[in-house]
Amino acid sequence: MMENLVNIFVKSVFIDNMIFAYFLGMCSYLAVSKTVKTSTGLGIAVIFVLGFTVPVDYLIENYLLKEGALSWLSPKLADVDLSFLSFIIFIAVIASMVQLVEMIIEKFSPTLYNSLGIFLPLIAVNCAILGGSLFMQERAYNNIAEATAFGLGSGVGWFLAIVGIAAIREKIRYSNIPDPLKGLGITFIITGLMGIAFMGFMGIKL
Amino acid sequence: MSAEKEPLFSSKNIKLLTEPLNDSNPITVQVLGICSALAVTVKVKPAFVMALSVMVVMAVSNVAISLLRKTVPPRIRIIVQLVVIAAMVILVDQVLKAFLYDISKQLSVFVGLIITNCIIMGRLEAFALSNKPWQSFLDGIGNAAGYGIILIIVAFFRELLGSGTVWGFQVIPKGVYDFGYENNGLMILPPMALIVVGAIIWIQRAKNKKLVESN
Numbered sequence: 001m002m003e004n005l006v007n008i009f010v011k012s013v014f015i016d017n018m019i020f021a022y023f024l025g026m027c028s029y030l031a032v033s034k035t036v037k038t039s040t041g042l043g044i045a046v047i048f049v050l051g052f053t054v055p056v057d058y059l060i061e062n063y064l065l066k067e068g069a070l071s072w073l074s075p076k077l078a079d080v081d082l083s084f085l086s087f088i089i090f091i092a093v094i095a096s097m098v099q100l101v102e103m104i105i106e107k108f109s110p111t112l113y114n115s116l117g118i119f120l121p122l123i124a125v126n127c128a129i130l131g132g133s134l135f136m137q138e139r140a141y142n143n144i145a146e147a148t149a150f151g152l153g154s155g156v157g158w159f160l161a162i163v164g165i166a167a168i169r170e171k172i173r174y175s176n177i178p179d180p181l182k183g184l185g186i187t188f189i190i191t192g193l194m195g196i197a198f199m200g201f202m203g204i205k206l
Numbered sequence: 207m208s209a210e211k212e213p214l215f216s217s218k219n220i221k222l223l224t225e226p227l228n229d230s231n232p233i234t235v236q237v238l239g240i241c242s243a244l245a246v247t248v249k250v251k252p253a254f255v256m257a258l259s260v261m262v263v264m265a266v267s268n269v270a271i272s273l274l275r276k277t278v279p280p281r282i283r284i285i286v287q288l289v290v291i292a293a294m295v296i297l298v299d300q301v302l303k304a305f306l307y308d309i310s311k312q313l314s315v316f317v318g319l320i321i322t323n324c325i326i327m328g329r330l331e332a333f334a335l336s337n338k339p340w341q342s343f344l345d346g347i348g349n350a351a352g353y354g355i356i357l358i359i360v361a362f363f364r365e366l367l368g369s370g371t372v373w374g375f376q377v378i379p380k381g382v383y384d385f386g387y388e389n390n391g392l393m394i395l396p397p398m399a400l401i402v403v404g405a406i407i408w409i410q411r412a413k414n415k416k417l418v419e420s421n
Contacts, residue, residue: 021396026240027324084300087318088292095288127241127322134315179418180411181404184237188404195397 005149008141012153015202018128019161020195025128029162030187039166040159041112042123045101047155049123050132053097054151055144057090057133065089083137090133098123128158165191222344226352228414232325233356234407235417239325242316243357244399250373252312253361257354259302259317261347263294264326268346271334287330288321295320325353360402368393 018024025046032042063069065086070077101123106113123129132154141147168190177186232238239260246256267290271278278286299317302310310317320326329349334342365371367390370378378387392398411417 023244023396023399024241024319026244027238030237030240084296087296087299087321088289091288091292091321095285127319127324130322131241131315131319134318138315178408181408182418184234185404185407185411188400188407192397192400192404195400196395199395199397 005145008146008149009153009156010204012150013157013160014198015204016154017157017161017195017198018131018154019158019191020198022131024131025126025158028123028126029158029165029191030184033162033166033169033187036163036166036170039162043155043159043162045105045123046126046128046158047152049094049097049101049129050155050158051148051152052101053090053094053129054132054136054154055148056093056097058136058141058144058147060089060093061086061137086134086137090130094129094133098129128154161194164194219341219344222341223348223351226345226348227355228352228410229417231352231356231410232328232349233353233403234410236325236328238328239323239353240403242319242323243353244360244403245396246313246316247357247361247364247399247402248368248394249312249365249371250358250361252309253357254354255302255306255309256313256316257350257357259298260320260323260325260353261350263291263298263320264329264350265343265346267291267294267326268329268334268342269339271330272337272339272342275335283335284327287327291326291330292321325349356403356406359406360399363402364393364398368398 016022019026019029028042033039061069061083063072065082067081067083068078070080070082102113132151135154136147136150139150141150165187169187172186172190181189226232230236233240233243242256242260247253267287270290271287274286274290295318298320299310302313302317329345333345337345362372365373366377370376370383370389
């Protein structure tokens with residue numbers, strides 16, 4: 001049981017990394033990765049939001065939306081399939097969770113809150129968050145512990161990726177890059193190279 | 207519609223349509239909608255379907271928001287936008303599942319992720335909230351086309367070099383393989399999508415100097 005959870009966690013951090021394997025959350029990844037400090041803050045916020053929304057969406061999916069999921073209410077509802085509503089419900093859960101995280105950060109760390117600025121509400125439309133819930137739905141995890149391990153793991157993977165690229169971008173500011181490649185272009189290429197490095201983890205099983 | 211009756215395809219409106227193709231391309235210049243752009247570009251066909259879905263969602267939601275722009279209070283506009291987009295995406299997803307089941311399986315979660323595709327939210331915020339429906343429609347089509355072009359270029363190179371096919375047809379002749387040519391398996395893997403986009407940005411900015419960033 002425990003091994004299984006660790007396996008899912010490690011798998012979602014390194015092998016199925018949100019950024020390097022699925023390109024989820026690229027928009028904020030590219031926009032906020034200029035300094036290590038802000039990207040650390042955003043990364044932590046993403047871990048937090050993913051760690052909460054994936055299990056919540058897991059419960060909603062399994063007790064409300066899936067085919068036959070409503071049978072705990074009354075056996076007559078056993079063949080009701082509401083899964084077409086999942087997009088709209090998931091996005092509503094995410095939007096409210098983000099609001100909550102925003103209030104918590106504002107209360108406990110005003111400096112972090114100010115430096116994250118506009119990007120905190122933007123987590124709501126960060127594809128990594130909705131992507132986490134949708135992958136959870138597609139891969140059909142067995143219980144809520146597995147779903148939580150997956151959510152936290154994906155968050156940690158995203159955190160590692162954004163802090164890594166921010167550290168590299170701080171350094172390459174002093175490098176001599178061809179003009180047309182400056183800024184966005186070189187960031188893409190470095191992300192690609194980091195992705196190739198992360199592919200070294202492929203096939204690891206615990 | 208305006209009182210002085212602007213022609214439907216005035217030069218200003220045409221510009222809305224063509225500008226996103228190059229000068230303000232959503233992917234390479236505005237950096238919007240990268241998330242879903244890269245993952246679906248292994249083959250040309252899914253990339254094309256994805257581009258088409260985005261175009262439909264974007265044109266319709268742009269028009270809808272533009273029609274609603276005077277009635278929606280600014281405070282709740284993000285929720286309204288998300289609901290409009292999510293409703294459109296559900297429709298597109300159901301249509302794809304009904305008529306193009308194989309491709310819908312390949313696109314997996316990325317159809318759903320059109321909802322959080324920043325390109326749609328971005329254009330709604332930046333354009334549709336302050337412009338008339340027809341202009342918003344053109345803006346939607348134009349930006350989706352700019353997005354689609356990059357998607358198809360990336361998918362073309364990845365499919366050609368990675369599997370020797372285009373749109374599922376074998377284009378690299380059999381004889382070349384007999385001489386020892388091999389498909390480049392690296393092109394199919396995710397990181398190469400990033401590097402191909404990086405190269406596209408490089409080429410575009412080398413030709414179009416005003417897009418070069420200072421840092």
